[in-house]
Amino acid sequence: MGRDFGELASILAALDAGDRVGVCLDTQHLWASGVDFGGPEEAEAVLDELEERIGLARLRCVHLNDSAVPRGANRDRHANLGQGSIGEERLAWLVGHPALARVPAVLEVPGEGQGPTAEQVALAKAVVREGQARWAARRPATRGRGGIEAKGGAA
């Protein structure tokens, strides 16, 4: 429900339900709505907008799915991880973002027809870990916390 964060925000406002109503972010729906989150700046922009319009505190879960349709296709068609138009590379930037570290991710992929296989679950964990590692590697350089600064040269 809700094709962008503005629509979701309107629904939440109309419900006037306070904290009892949360939202779920589905990576396939986001992609099908035309949103690119496939790089650090893009992923950051998506989460900034979510925070601004809805509030990250309201985000209760992520549905982690690849997409059987191209970005912007406006259709709800999930695909297995590694077999869709989004790809693990892009998914990792979003689902590994520090803002989502405490948000549970749910796989809603078809598997071999009966839901996620053990292989898909393992792949999902790997995608999240990969994303978290990328963000962790960027942090010292981008945010400069504390006294230890990342100096060039280390690969």
Ligand SMILES: [Zn+2]
């Ligand atoms: Zn869906």
